Each structure stands twice: as C-alpha cells, then as structure tokens.
Amino acid sequence: MAVLVTGGAGYIGSHTVLELIEKNEEVIVVDNLEKGHKKAVLGGKLIVGDLRDMDFIRSVFKNNNIEAVIHFAAYIEVGESVKDPLKYYNNNVVATLNLLTAMKEAGVDKIVFSSTAATYGEPENIPIQETDKTFPTNPYGETKLAVEKALKWADKAYGIKHIILRYFNASGAHESGKIGEDHNPETHLIPLVIQVALGKRESIKIFGNDYNTPDGTCVRDYIHVSDLAQAHVLALEKLRKDGESDVYNLGNGKGFSVKEVINVVRKVTGHSIKADDSPRRPGDPAVLVASSEKIKRELGWVPKMNDLEKIVETAWNWHKNNINGFDDK
Structure with missing residues (x-):
C-alpha cells in the first residue's frame, strides 16, 4: 500500500x-x-x-x-x-x-x-x-x-x-545537493541572506535591533x-x-538570532554581506523557540543537523549550484 x-x-x-x-x-x-x-x-x-x-x-x-x-x-x-x-x-x-x-x-x-x-x-x-x-x-x-x-x-x-x-x-537542503529550497517569492531568512552572497539582492534587512535578546535582534528556531x-x-x-x-x-531548543544567521552565512560563503537596520515589523515577538522534548522522548526523534553552520552549508551548496532554482516553471 x-x-x-x-x-x-x-x-x-x-x-x-x-x-x-x-x-x-x-x-x-x-x-x-x-x-x-x-x-x-x-x-x-x-x-x-x-x-x-x-x-x-x-x-x-x-x-x-x-x-x-x-x-x-x-x-x-x-x-x-x-x-x-x-x-x-x-x-x-x-x-x-x-x-x-x-x-x-x-x-x-x-x-x-x-x-x-x-x-x-x-x-x-x-x-x-x-x-x-x-x-x-x-x-x-x-x-x-x-x-x-x-x-x-x-x-x-x-x-x-x-x-x-x-x-x-x-x-537547509538535502546533503546530496539534489533538492533544496526554491520559493518564489522567497520569505525565509537563510535563503534571503544567501541571495545577497550570490549577488541576487544588494542587502538583507534586519527588522529591529533593540529587542530584549543577547544581540538585540529576533531569535528564531531553524x-x-x-x-x-x-x-x-x-x-x-x-x-x-x-x-x-x-x-x-x-524545535532546536535554543534558537538563533538574525545577526547570528547573517554572520554564519558570511563565514560559510566567504562573501561580505551588507545588512541594513530597519524598523521593527508589527507583531514580531523577540524570541520564538519550540521545545521538542516530547517527540524526542516518545518517538525517538534525533536531529542530525542542529548546528547552524551545517544547516547553512547545505543550503549554500544547493543555492550556488542551482542559482535559478529548479528552473522548471
């Protein structure tokens, strides 16, 4: 079946x-x-x-x-x-x-x-x-x-x-590099920052830098x-x-800030990525992180790639080799 x-x-x-x-x-x-x-x-x-x-x-x-x-x-x-x-x-x-x-x-x-x-x-x-x-x-x-x-x-x-x-x-993307993230329009942070590295956009906007977080930017689950x-x-x-x-x-249990994501993409890609401070967006909470203790305990879920650098590496591998996405539209 x-x-x-x-x-x-x-x-x-x-x-x-x-x-x-x-x-x-x-x-x-x-x-x-x-x-x-x-x-x-x-x-x-x-x-x-x-x-x-x-x-x-x-x-x-x-x-x-x-x-x-x-x-x-x-x-x-x-x-x-x-x-x-x-x-x-x-x-x-x-x-x-x-x-x-x-x-x-x-x-x-x-x-x-x-x-x-x-x-x-x-x-x-x-x-x-x-x-x-x-x-x-x-x-x-x-x-x-x-x-x-x-x-x-x-x-x-x-x-x-x-x-x-x-x-x-x-x-991220599959480790084989065969499939990855291809949205149009793209709204997710990691591929948007990668687009700057690829020269597809001039800069990345940081919406708010005065949140009650370690570096002032929003923290999210990836x-x-x-x-x-x-x-x-x-x-x-x-x-x-x-x-x-x-x-x-x-969830990953701790989350990563916008600035952390941008810095990791800079490190992985070797590109200088311009980031512009912008006003906060309405309704953006400072921190959004979910606990996954229940699924780990009951179903034995063990994330293999919860390191941000590894996540970005797989995404970069996909995007640099598929600069136009799947190109099947």
Whole structure:
C-alpha cells in the first residue's frame, strides 16, 4: 500500500518523499505545482492536481491503494495571509476538508499533518510546549489551527487518526545537493541572506535591533529540512504502531538570532554581506523557540543537523549550484 504525500513537490514535502523512498515505501505525490517543482520529486508517482477539486482527490483514492496520508499542501506566507485571508482559508482549510472527506469515503484512517508553531501566537513560555494555549496572530496560523480542530473531530466521528507536527523555520537542503529550497517569492531568512552572497539582492534587512535578546535582534528556531522529514516518517510509524492521535512540536531548543544567521552565512560563503537596520515589523515577538522534548522522548526523534553552520552549508551548496532554482516553471 502507498503513502500519499500532498504538496510532495514542495520544499519539505520533497525531502519527506525522498526519506520515504529511502525506506522503501511506495509513495504517491499529489501537487498542483503552483509552488512545487516536478524536478524536486525524486521518486514515487506524481499526480498533478488540486485538492480543492473534489472529483480529482476522490479519483486519487479510487485509483490507488492508499494506506496513509502526509499532508503538506498549503500556502505559508504570513504577510500574504494578512492581505488575503480568504485565499488562505480556501487553500489551507477547504482543500484539507476535501482531503479528509475523500479519506473517510475511501476508509483511509491515518494522516500526518504539517502544522505550524504559528498556531501558538505570542508565546506564553520559551521554549513553547505542546500544552501552551493557541491564539494565532495571523490568518496563516488560524487556518492551520482550524485544520487541527477539524482533525480532532474527524478522529472522534470517523476514527481518522492524526499526528500534528508544529514547527517554525525549515532550513537547509538535502546533503546530496539534489533538492533544496526554491520559493518564489522567497520569505525565509537563510535563503534571503544567501541571495545577497550570490549577488541576487544588494542587502538583507534586519527588522529591529533593540529587542530584549543577547544581540538585540529576533531569535528564531531553524531546523534542518531533512530532520523535519525524518520526524514526519516517525509520526507515520507511530500511527501504524499504536493508532493514537497526538501533537508534537519540532524545535532546536535554543534558537538563533538574525545577526547570528547573517554572520554564519558570511563565514560559510566567504562573501561580505551588507545588512541594513530597519524598523521593527508589527507583531514580531523577540524570541520564538519550540521545545521538542516530547517527540524526542516518545518517538525517538534525533536531529542530525542542529548546528547552524551545517544547516547553512547545505543550503549554500544547493543555492550556488542551482542559482535559478529548479528552473522548471
């Protein structure tokens, strides 16, 4: 039987597909290729289509022997979600309800959901715990929380079991250099700083340098994308083993500041990177770091690349050799 990976041509999705393939899993990828890339899918069967099309997603389950789902397909840009919340509710919530409906009809009862630590909003504690209150401060986080709530009720009503994974910043690239991060537009710090090193932008903006942190800049979680992929596979294995729904944070435990990231990119690339101080952005907390003690304890998750320099090295290796990304649009 196959594992269906929605959004499997995207950044984290493609790394998870590769992780599954390396474990000899049969994989089916569904992606509309709006954000994803055909060239990022290094194995399995790619079916191009949109989860908002109910007939399409029903056909996927009808024509394939699917055991479980790992669900990535979503819009992820916080700023855009504030400007166009209905776009995010339509893609992130409505599409997921279609997916769950098709799963129910097909008798598929296991799903791993790629959520976000943005569901917590302004953190009560650092590091953030799974039991902390969830009050998202933007539509993106609200759409992910809406799906989490739908999963809870789908479990009670239909027995569809779920693992929810909440995390902040996926980063880096596969050690093989075959796949990496290719967003357009790019909004993540590490690839943006690398773009300066590659001459694709003049400078990087530092939004606020007077926060209550060691160097005055915001501190954030950065987790290597392959470690995230491994966590999704471990979550699937848990569902197969005990069939119990649960939620887990994924974090590095301490976080890195904006200035730390810029300095490490300078060191790794050997390029002088111009950084410009800019005013704070509204709603940016000083520190966002999630605790991953629960998933380490219960599922045996062991991040292999939690060193910032190693993360940046893999990202640099990908970007310098793929200066135009996957170039398949």
